[in-house]
Amino acid sequence: MKLEIRDVTKSFKNKSVVNNFNLEIQKGECVGLIGPNGAGKSTLIKMIVDMIEPEKGEILLNGNKNMEMKKEIGYLPQYPNFFNWMTAKETLMFMGQLSGVPKKALNNQIPLILRKVGLQDAENSKVGTFSGGMKQRLGIAQALLHKPSLIILDEPVSALDPIGRREVLNIIQEIKKETTILLSTHILNDAEEICERFVIIKNGVKLEDSSISQLFKRNNKNRLIIELASNDGVWMNIVKKLPYVKELTVKGNKLEVKVDDIYNHKNLILRNAIEHNVDILKFEIQRDTLEEIFLKMVMR
Amino acid sequence: MNAGILLMKKEFVQMARDLKVIWLPMVFILLGCTQPIVTYYLPNILDTLGGGQGITIDSTLISQEGGEVLASTFGSQFDQLGLIILVIALMGIIQSDKSSGMLAFILTRPVSVISYLSGKVASNYLLAAFSVTIGFLISYLYVNNLFTVVPLSHMLIALLLYLTWVLFVVSFTTMVSAVFRSQGMIALISIIFLLGCRIIISLIPNIDFINPASLSKYAMEVLISGTINTKVISIVFIEFIWIFILFSITNYWLTYRKGDHE
Structure with missing residues (x-):
């Protein structure tokens, strides 16, 4: 489902939380919404799922603002809450029926989805006895149950242990093929793994909206790092004299080489090294990790 | 509307798990028994325990009519302790x-505020009406056995009038529960307002028309005198207007201030 956010503004008690935010997500995309705590991620998400009314601007799903479109949204809140007196199965039955799924279909789907999120043994336990991680899994189950075409996940893995995190990431990888996903997170490795596109938000303002490869390309420093087995002074001097090498720093066995055009010149240097029979341990392009890019943008 | 029925079912399951379906009718059954039994045995009780020197108690003289005793089941039991317990049972309704965020969460589904509200009010009203009815029937049986017989038609008319007042009580508490955040506050405001309405019936009879509690008075009147005031029909009509207004305010509040829980 296509999601359009147009000029959305929201403030609480005169403090602006989301400011003139624009975003368009096409069908089938998987978008990571990343930003520091208090950036306005959750507020933005709550406006998309119609928990909060935007002050200005509009949010359109497939071009309209229809109530019926809510059937097509699966939403996982940051802190999922359920009725403590219901069992896991009853919760899913209730939420599924609210979304208009017939009871018969639910009877078939609920055991499947519980197995998918790893709650098959807790089917008839009260939600009140669940741990935080189990509630999170149940939250994911209810977000997927009615087979929505847009899934919105607010911090889906932040509360999980490494095993649970891995499982949930695998589930998201799987559903990604069929649906549009918007997920917010501050764990960048997870976002990097799942999403192709990133929206970085800070103080309610969009700082960046691009694909991961573009992001890396833009933050490229045109630097190579070559680690050698021994301090090969001869080859170092050869490299220094190459016409496209701008700068060379030597740190022990490590060479940091700055070139004009990394994509063409890196292979030339490598070929040169092989010709001179240099014992290379490591040959890499120096680039920022997503985390470094993110920190640079957000700290600015 | 489908969602409304679903939510109503959910409420009933919740009431069953909370045992509210048992204790609320029990309370009204107890309150219903109290009035006729205490009235009947009061002379005997005073006789044995009173130690009333100089007071003559003729326990054979029971002057009260059945209708009067049944009416005071409304006036002295249901409209006092009954009302307070009803409000306390309902204060968390919205x-x-x-506060748990479930309301906002439910509304992310294709559920309108109206159907959420109707499901809540309908289920809780059915329980309240059931409790009041069963308590009143018990009282009726006692009265018929211990005092004079009250005609069935009077009893039914009085009950229907009283149940309309109960609907107002449920709607009012629901509205207060939607607006305020603390349960104590909700209970306090509802109890003071509703008891206040009940008290001013006798203090300011002129505003009977717009006093939502006056139906309770007319229900008692039917039982005591056996006649129905012609004003009652218009008062019932006005009562429903009140209920509609309360419902609209609640709906408005939940629709436009739904993000307010944060």
């Missing part, structure tokens, strides 16, 4: 869902 507030608990609001």
Whole structure:
């Protein structure tokens, strides 16, 4: 489902939380919404799922603002809450029926989805006895149950242990093929793994909206790092004299080489090294990790 | 509307798990028994325990008519302790869902505020009406056995008038529960307002028309005198207007201030 956010503004008690935010997500995309705590991620998400009314601007799903479109949204809140007196199965039955799924279909789907999120043994336990991680899994189950075409996940893995995190990431990888996903997170490795596109938000303002490869390309420093087995002074001097090498720093066995055009010149240097029979341990392009890019943008 | 029925079912399951379906009718059954039994045995009780020197108690003289005793089941039991317990049973009706975030969560589904509200009010009203009815029937049986017989038609008319007042009580508490955040506050405001309405019936009879509690008075009147005031029909009509207004305010509040729980 296509999601359009147009000029959305929201403030609480005169403090602006989301400011003139624009975003368009096409069908089938998987978008990571990343930003520091208090950036306005959750507020933005709550406006998309119609928990909060935007002050200005509009949010359109497939071009309209229809109530019926809510059937097509699966939403996982940051802190999922359920009725403590219901069992896991009853919760899913209730939420599924609210979304208009017939009871018969639910009877078939609920055991499947519980197995998918790893709650098959807790089917008839009260939600009140669940741990935080189990509630999170149940939250994911209810977000997927009615087979929505847009899934919105607010911090889906932040509360999980490494095993649970891995499982949930695998589930998201799987559903990604069929649906549009918007997920917010501050764990960048997870976002990097799942999403192709990133929206970085800070103080309610969009700082960046691009694909991961573009992001890396833009933050490229045109630097190579070559680690050698021994301090090969001869080859170092050869490299220094190459016409496209701008700068060379030597740190022990490590060479940091700055070139004009990394994509063409890196292979030339490598070929040169092989010709001179240099014992290379490591040959890499120096680039920022997503985390470094993110920190640079957000700290600015 | 489908969602409304679903939510109503959910409420019933919740009431069953909370045992509210048992204790609320029990309370009204107890209150219903109290009035006729205490009235009947009061002379005997005073006789044995009173130690009333100089007071003559003729326990054979029971002057009260059945209708009067049944009327005071409304006036002295249901409209006092009954009302307070009803409000306490209902005070979390919206507030608990609001504070846990369930209300906002449910509304992310294709559920309108109206169907959420109707499901809540309908289920809780059915329980309240059931409790009041069963308590009143018990009282009726006692009265018929211990005092004079009250005609069935009077009893039914009085009950229907009283149940309309109960609907107002439920709607009012629901509205207060939607607006305020603390349960104590909700209970306090509802109890003071509703008891206040009940008290001013006798203090300011002129505003009977717009006093929502006056139906309770007319229900008692039917039992005591056996006649129905012609004003009652218009008062019932006005009562429903009140209920509609309360419902609209609640709906407005939940629709436009739904993000307010944060």
